Amino acid sequence: MRGIHSAHTPGSIAVPGENLTRIEAQQRRTVVDTAEYDVVLDLTRGPEVFGSRSTVRFTATEGASTFIDLIAAQVHAITLNGTPIDTAAFADSRITLTGLAASNELVVDADCRYTNSGEGLHRFVDPVDGEVYLYSQFEVPDSRRVFAVFEQPDLKAGFQFTVTAPAGWKVVSNSPTPDPVADDHGAATWTFARTPRISSYITALIAGPYEATFSELTSSSGRVIPLGVYARKSLWQHMDADYIFDKTRQGFAYYESKFDYPYPFEKYDQLFVPEFNAGAMENAGAVTFTETYVFRSKVTDAVKERRVVTILHELAHMWFGDLVTMKWWNDLWLNESFAEWASTISTAEATEWTHAWTTFNAMEKSWAYRQDQLPSTHPVVATINDLEDVQVNFDGITYAKGGSVLKQLTAWVGIDAFFAGVAAYFAKHEWGNTELSDLLAELETTSGRDLSAWSKKWLETAGVNTLSPLIEDNADGVITRFAVVQTAPADYPTIRPHRLGIGFYDLEGDQLVRVHHVELDVDGDRTDVPELKGLKRPDLVLLNDDDLAYAKIRLDDRSLATAVAHLGKIADPLARALVWGAAWDQTRDAEASPSDYVDLVLGNIGAETESTTIRTTLSQLLLTATAYVAPEHRDHTRVRVADGLWALAQSAVAGSDAQLQLATTFAAAASTPSHWAQVQRLRDGEVTLPGLQIDTDLSWQLLISLAAGGLVTASDIDAALAADNTAKGGEFAAHAKAALPTHEAKQAAWDSLVNSDTLPNTVVRSAAAGFVNPAGVTLLESFVQPYFDMLLPVWNSRTYQIASYLITGLYPAPLADKALRDATRAWLAEHADAPAALRRIIAENLAGVERALSVQARDRQD
Known part of the structure; x- marks a missing residue:
């Protein structure tokens, strides 16, 4: 899982020399088939670099040439089939290989760098006790930061890791952790068993003096699966491992039953790691999570539920993504949309969070609708030409719209037929790579439905439809005509079929109660609903009642007025969420x-x-x-x-x-x-x-507010940090200092972010959030031109994750004025040849300002 929606997303920037195109990957796949990797890592060489020795065994077209990927500080030696190769063959993140044999063994000895960006092998020093913690993050193309590798998902192999690290550390990878062999110098070596045949981006290494606790469960296959939960020493007192194990067991039972396929790996560790960019990552058998899911202060139920959904999202990936993997990143949705849908239905049906679909509507669907209206919207099955494309595609379409569409598909083909098709898919393609057609073929077999037209309209075209009620009534308030009107944006004019409910709600005493409900298929520009003729017009009409469809819905004037006055009186939380969402969509579309x-x-x-x-x-x-x-x-x-x-x-x-x-x-x-x-x-x-x-976190949140208001100084913030000298405290302090409402404070924050590259990823994100605090909006005017001046230098010099944080986070969006709109348009016009992924981020920033100006104009009408 990437993001959460966060937008977010780890990976490495495709700066010149680090990109890989789909065509290159396809061509390489015709030449090469990988068998196994032996990766030997030495983590005892100090704080900057680690030793990496890769032995890669692969078959190839005899006499052909290709390349293998590596991002390294230095390459010491390259040997192909026993013959040394000049290290000059290493350039632009690739090692050129020529004169291949039918069967090959490549050995690459290199020094690789630790990162502080959450990409590759991230190194963190705990300010509480000075302990060092490492973890890997390889999706999309960052295993090459740790070892030489054919970095594409359809070149699967077995991976064996041998790791030398301080003897007091714990070392975790995809295979069960072996007993270490200590040397006489305070180090030890762990030799892991080879993995099954998996893609390189889900391999993993986590190392450091982590605390851990263990349990187990019995799989449907009868195997005993060891379970582990890990976190830093200084956070361990807050780790509720028993709850994590409980949700994990519930997820295992649900998925093994529904997928009719036992858990495919030997063990299941869940590791909560520092300075993580995403919610979690589905490394096979060694899932990493953001340690914001270790609750040191009171958190909302929204965050608690999100953690459960994330746990089950990553567990779903063990089958969908890890056991069976997409051939190329255009089918990323096969991973993420499925995990998004599966984690929601399993949360609703297997845990205490029974309202998970209400949460899905409030969070995921609102994200999807927003993303689907940006100029960068794309089909669920996206066109991914290269690594730059995929980096920016971990978005609301890939996750939330895809999950919404799958929910609709299960309603159309039937949930039992859907799960039967998924089970057949796993059995047929285990340990392999697939495309969209492979999944649809199994679903067509089990459901008896032709899915080609459905796929074209829902997976292969972009845009969100809008559904509005057309209601005519007589003087007595009796409905004489009711229809559902469907529209589509001009740029994406697809009119789609929808299965949806229509609810009528009336005020009865102190409640807004559903008094009538119909469910029907809607298709075309206008669908009449004759069964609603003759009924009394209700106080509120709710299209898509029960939230079966993926579409924006509109409230008629009477319904909107009822909602403004009485929304809180609807008993059903899902119905309330739908009304909240409809009112918001009408507002941001400048229709209300x-x-x-x-x-x-x-x-x-x-x-x-x-x-x-x-x-x-x-x-x-x-x-x-x-x-x-x-x-x-x-x-x-x-x-x-x-x-x-x-x-x-x-x-x-x-x-x-x-x-x-x-x-x-x-x-x-x-x-x-x-x-x-x-x-x-x-x-x-x-x-x-x-x-x-x-408590600690709430005190910081209040201090950030005081900083934005100018009621505290940098010294006051330093004092708060001294009292909470933790990684989280450092993030809060950076946020607060950047929020101080003076030009000097803003300039200092800017310089620390743009003119220096030493800050770790999470501090970059926090400081950027403080910089654009709306309380200091007028101060942002002087940074508009510097913002545009820094775009290309930052894009070309930073990793993808850091660049995206800066380019999105420092955009002075709170100005929301014509001057910012015009400056953004001018940059795009003047930089038509800028990298497509960078232009996409800027175009999305522009869309937010243009929408704000449109809503502001609507506000002036009242």
Whole structure:
């Protein structure tokens, strides 16, 4: 899994010499077939480099030439079939190989570099105790930062790792950890058994003085599967390993039953590692997770549920992605969309988080709809020409839209037929590589349906449809006509079939109750629904009731007014999520007033019970207040939002999830001296909210708010860091210092990020977030030109992950004005030959500003 949605995504930048095209990979695959790797790593050579010796055995077309991938500090020796090769053959991240035999053995002896970007082999020094921790992150093309490798998913092999490291460390890889052999110099060597035939990007190495605890389970095959949970020493006291094991067992039982295929690897370790870029990564049998999932302070239920979904997402990958892998990255969705869907249905059906589909609607689907309306939208099955393309494609289409479409497919072919097809797919293609057609063939067999037309409309075309109700009624309020109108954007005009429900909701006492429901197939531009004729027009009409379809939905004027006044009175959390989403879509599409959206949220969020719905909605509220309302209304709106959030926090249930979210969002929304004074009193304990504990992380969040308001100094932030001298404290401190509302502070943050490359990935991300804090929006004007000046130098000199953090994070989006729009358009016009992946990021930044200006214009109409 990559992202979470985070957008996010690890990998390495395809700077000149580091790219690989799909055509090159296809050509290499016709020449080469890999058999096995022996990788010997020496982790005792100091803080900069480690020794890497790769022995690669492969067959080839006799007499042919090809290349193998490697990013290294220095190559000491290259030997092909016993004959030394001049090390000059290593250039531009490749080693050229000529005169291949039918059967080959290549040996490469090199020094490789540790990174602090979360790519390759990441090295972290814990500020708490000075201990060193390592972990690998190889997806997409970064195993080549650790050993010489044919870096493409369809050249699978067996991997044997031999690792020398300090004797007191734990060393974990894909195979079970062997007993180490100690030497006389404080080091030891671990020789791991060879893996099954897997792709290089899911190999793994995690090493350091990690704490660990172990358990086991019995697979459906009768094998005993060892389980492990790992984390840093200084975080171990917060590690709830028993809960992790419990969710893992539930996931194993669910997947082995539904997939009709036993867990394919020998053991299952879950390692929570520092400075991780994504939510987690599906290394075979050795899954790495962000250690933000080790909770040292109180977190929301949204985060707790997200951790469960992530655990089950990565577990699903052991079958879908690791056992069976896509041939090339255009079928990345085969990995991620499936894992997204599978983790949601398993969370809903196998764990206590039974409302997982409501969470999916509030989080994943809102992400998908947003991504699908950007100029960079693409089909679920994307065109991936090279590594640059795939790096930016870990997005809301690949994950969330793909997961949504699979949910719809299961409804269409039937869930039993779907799982039967998946089981046949695993059995037929185990340890191999596949394309879209391979999966569809099995699903067609088990369901008896032709999926070619479905695939073309849903997987091979881009864009999201909009469904609107057309309602005519008479003077008595009786419906005389009801139809569902479907539209598509001009650039992506596909009209698609949808299976959906239509719900009628009426106010009955203190509840907004569903009084009628129909389910039907919708296709074409307009679908009449005659069975709704003759019914009384309800207070609220909800298209896509039960959330079967992937489409934006519209509320008619009467329904929107009902929602603004009474949304919190709907009992069903999924129905509420759908209404929240519809109101948001209409707002960001400039079809409804942003001021009405503010009214909707402030009037109804206090009654919302679903943590992720609250989280998503409050984030959208802040964006509305800071960028979507017209500039002349902004100050008033920001005051109204912060005042409203504080009032809601005061009236929230003591110690509740909602109270925590409302309090932290109030701090983020603060915009006046009186707001920041209240934040100060809350942090100092002069004002209390019953049940709200100002723990370490909440104290930092309040301090960031005070920094943005100019109520604290850099020295105050340093003092807070001294009291919490941890990796997380360092990230919070960087965020707070960059948020200070002075030009000097902004320039210092800019220099540390752009003019220096020493900061680790998570600090880069945090400092960038502080830099663009909306409280200091006017200070960003002087950084518009420097932003565009730095784009190409940063893109060409940093790893992909760091470059993407800087280019996305430092974009002065809070300005949301015509000057920023024009400057962004001008850069794109003047740099038509810039790398496509870089232009995509800038075009997405531009789309956000253009949308904000459109909504601002709508706001002026009211």
